[in-house]
Amino acid sequence: MSFTELGLSDEIVRAVAEQGYSAPTPIQSQAIPAVLLGGDLLAGAQTGTGKTAGFTLPILQRLKGGKPAARGTVRALILTPTRELAAQVEESVRTYGKYLKLRSAVIFGGVGINPQIDLLRKGVDILVATPGRLLDHIQQGTVSLANIEILVLDEADRMLDMGFIRDIRRILALLPQQRQNLLFSATFSDEIKELADGLLNSPAMIEVARRNSTAEMIAQKIHPVDRNRKHQLLSHLVKTNNWSQVLVFTRTKHGANKLVEQLGKEGISALAIHGNKSQSARTRALSEFKDGSLQVLVATDIAARGIDIDQLPHVVNYDLPNVPEDYVHRIGRTGRAGASGEAVSLVCVDEHDMLKGIEKLIKRSLPREVIAGFEPDPNARPQPIQLRSGDGGGRNRPRQQKPAATTARPASAPSGNKPTQSKRTGSKLLGGDGASAGRNRGSR
Structure with missing residues (x-):
């Protein structure tokens, strides 16, 4: 099976091919068509399966033909537990959306907030964020979540382990009721099941590895x-x-x-x-x-x-x-x-x-x-x-942690986590300067 057969546009397939990938991984071959259908998704996948591209590619596809984000608004929100993971996921968006006219951004704590405010004012099609820093912006009125079309909780199990459930629930309360929800988790604990039950509406379910299994290799x-x-x-x-x-x-x-x-x-x-x-x-x-x-x-x-x-x-x-x-x-x-x-x-x-x-x-x-x-x-x-x-x-783990992050990239298909620093018009990676300004709660 090719990426074209999964329903992705020529622009996206071209960007994928330029990264040297030709065949999707199991999580990608199952998740991409499910996301393109527009319904909710509960996906279980261990690291190294290419799950990041499993949601970034179809999100790019779904947003490419729509109306660009208005000033101060966001169309798709991807929440991650840590700074490094947020940066890597946004890099995935930029890498595979390089031929699309979509604006992406990443926000997390530990760095100055003003450059992020300037970028959010312009409107962002795809925003990757850690929960704490996103709430900072919401409290300051620098971003609106009223136009969210797609929500992704990436590494949801890790976010719960790190004590972000209250932040997540505060963010969920600000989102429009009509939206697509995607939840990705490496393990399915009772807390994950409870979160999924309250968040997802008749979701498609994908699990590419036995629960809590360890890789055979x-x-x-x-x-x-x-x-x-x-x-x-x-x-x-x-x-x-x-x-x-x-x-x-x-x-x-x-x-x-x-x-x-x-x-x-x-x-x-x-x-x-x-x-x-x-x-x-x-x-x-x-x-x-x-x-x-x-x-x-x-x-x-x-x-x-x-x-x-x-x-x-x-x-x-x-x-x-x-x-x-x-x-x-x-x-x-x-x-x-x-x-x-x-x-x-x-x-x-x-x-x-x-x-x-x-x-x-x-x-x-x-x-x-x-x-x-x-x-x-x-x-x-x-x-x-x-x-x-x-x-x-x-x-x-105590609730007040300052974390850092990860995902994985398989050899035969994209995970979307190439940590390069290339930039394109309309997309900007923030927070990579290592500054320590601002408050650091959790992964802010």
Whole structure:
């Protein structure tokens, strides 16, 4: 099947082809026709499936023949949980809408609000926003949502995990009742089902992977180790296996900073990304990691949502996540688009209950492999896991977080997440300067 057969115009297909994509992924082949029909959609897709293009392409198609947005209004609104994801989704809109006369914009916090106000005044056909910054604009009267035709909640599960449900409900109350609603989520928790029931009207349902499943192309293993020897084991694995590009997850921001310092002493280049890092620091770390000049990127769960890398070979859970679903999100960064990947978890005695929760969720037992020289003490007793203020993950995460983002791009079809900085007339990427002006609540 081709993109033309899905009902997309020649202008959109041309832009897609210029990015080197010829065949749609399963989520795209199902979602695009469903969105073009104009009805609501509930879609379940893991990272790496090309879901972003699954909604950006048909939205472009639906809006291309309509009346342009009036001053201060928006026609399509895409809500995302984090800054980096918002920027990447808007880049998708610009990339695949380059031959259309549609205006797009992205707004998020952590940067000055005035340039965003100037752009919104002109009217925006497709607005990508984080909830907090959008509410800032609404409160200041710089944007109207009265003309919204299409609403997208992208990574809805992550938005709920990050405590944005109240913001989302405030935004929903301002939208016209007659509109198309699209909800995309990697997992379907009870909260997602409740949100979908209240938001969607007789939706089409698409699920391209088994719920809460982990990719079959990912080789997963557990390395038992004592808690105080994890950094030594990680250094050993990186050096002996000649790993050149490794994404490492820690539970806390403090833990991420400490691990970077420890790896540096071992001669391993590493940087951390988390909510306390400035936008410019996170952007620089991601750029160096993507181009291969940085060997190890250490991230907390929220910050990792901004990582979009082709064929990332290795993901390491230095700390297991507090919420089992986050394990699925984490290892989904590798093994994409038919490529093989490896997900390694360093598990100490404190984390045995967490491991049980993960294995229950994914319905499989993960193989254990003890590394010679790093055998765990059989008499070690578990200690309570302490979270520092502002750290953590999932549903136990404090509500006032400063996140960062991610989606994925398969090799055979577009995900719409090429992090380039090209610009076109009528479309502008805001917020990439790393400034820290303005209030930062959540992903603002």
